[in-house]
Amino acid sequence: MNAIAGVIFHFIGGFASGSFYVPYKKVKDWSWEAMWILGGLFSWIIVPPIAAYLTIPNFVEIIQNTDSSILGYTFLFGLLWGIGGLTYGLGVRYLGVSLGSSVILGLSMVFGSLMPAIYYFFNKADGKHGIDYFFTTNAGICVMVGLLVCIVGIYLCGKAGVLKERGLANLSGEVQLEYKFGLGITVAIISGILSACFNFGIESGKPMADVANQLWKAANPNDGEFLYQNNVTYIVILWGGFTTNFIWCLYLLAKNKTFSDYKKSSAPLGKNFLLCALAGTTWYLQFFFYGMGESRLGNGASSWILHMAFIILISNAWGIFLKEWKGVSKATYRSIIAGIAIIILSICIVGFAKTLE
Template identity: 90%
Template sequence: MNALAGVIFHFIGGFASGSFYVPYKKVKGWSWESMWILGGLFSWIIVPPIAAWLTIPNFADIISNTDSSILGYTFLFGILWGIGGLTYGLGVRYLGVSLGSSVILGLSMVFGSLMPAVYYFFNKAEGKHGIDYFFTDKAGICVMIGLLVCVIGIYLCGKAGVLKEKSLGTLSSEAKSDYNFGLGIVVAIVSGVLSACFNFGIESGKPMADVANNLWKAANPNQGEFLYQNNVTYIVILWGGFTTNFLWCLYLLIKNHSFSDYTKSSAPLAKNFLLCAIAGTTWYLQFFFYGMGESRLGNGASSWILHMAFIILISNAWGIALKEWKGVSKPTYTAIIAGIATIIISICIVGFAKTLE
């Protein structure tokens, strides 16, 4: 039951992450930086402490009593992840929701799942798997197979993107708005590698989650692991993410004179503010449910792969729903559908791996 609950929680988190950019696409009359930083205030500053306060009333004490080196590394990985998140928005802008998310999150999935295992191979820690786990243990081998299958699905989604670019001349204006494969793929690669730092941040801040977990277990004996233990860690990681995004968006707001967007009479201000708030809150919910899934599956490769795979799956589904692939050739559409189907298979494989442990 723990494995099934973990998969369900990761699906909900993946749905939130794969859906968060949809409200942004409905914002009218604002520059990218205006809507991105407003949504970010909800994602990184407003919602995380509210969620932590509701689930871990003494979260501030846990943070204040944590060793400065732990806070420093967690914050640093948050900064690096913030660069990945910043370029994620640009990647989705230039490649579309489906292709952009597939490339970025696919790279993040590979790096985020394997790099901690490489670290723990050389620095042994109780409850952590080294990279040898994926080649010597039945469950680990199954996880690796699932990862490879997901990479194939990502390749098919990427292939669909290349085919889409070749057929731009026949696409509708809605489908090719802002589409720039060359620029988008470079941004996506940078974003994909750095986005994996969020998982590294969770690893670095694990002592804070452990304190929250132990306090809860002491008050609630024999009830398993604390579902919301990571909510305290997220606050520090997201401080780092906010720092990166705030500085960049502030630069763009000054450079492009975009501050006037917030008072622009020609823009639907109330609607735009609401959409950004919804987008930012939805973005945070991915972490909230990731933490719940991780409490059931563990913060290993399985959790990260499932989370990323579900995000890719939902992002591509939204891409089809938003008609980003409208008017493309039959081979292009077949490639994106095949990619989605392959990713679904990989999710099933990784979920099955947990039953072998």
């Protein structure tokens, strides 16, 4: 039952992450940096402490009593993840929701799931799997098969993007202006590698989640693991993410002289503000539900792979719904549909792996 609940929670989190950029696409007459930093205020500064307060009322004390080295590493990984999140927005902008998310999150999936296992192979810790787990146990081998199957699905999504570029001459000038494969794929690779740092941040901040978990279990004996234990860790990780994005967006606002976007008479200011707030809040919800899924499946490769796979799945579904693949050849369309189908298969395989433990 825990495995089923964990998969469902990861699906909800993946849906939130795969959908967050959709409101941004409806923002009118604002620069990218103007809308990104406003949405980020909700993602990283406003919503996380509200969620933590509602679920862990003493979260401030937990952070205050945490060793400075733990806070430092958690913040650092949040800082690096922030660069990944920053370039995520650019990758999606230049590649589209489908292809951009597939490449970025595919790389994040691989690095985020395997790097902690390599670390714990050399630094043993209770409850943590080393890289040998994926080659010496039935459950671990099944997880690796699921990861490899997902990579095949990501490859097919990427292939569809290349085919789309070749057929770009048949698309409108507006699409040609936004779709830049060379620049987009470079940004996407950087983003994918650094986005994996969020999982490293969760690992680094685990002592804070453990304290929250212990306090809850003491007050609620025999009720299992605390569903919201990671909400305190997110506070520190997202401080790091906000720092990176805030500095970069301030630079762009000054360089491009786009501070005036917030008072443009041609822009629907109220609507734009609400759309950015919705986008930012939706993005945070991915972490909220990831933490719930992780509390049921464990913070290992399975949780990270499921989370990433669901995001890729939903992102590609949105890409089709938003007609990003309209007008492409049948071969291109078959490639993106096959990629989505194979990613769904990988989700089933990784979910099944938990039943083998």
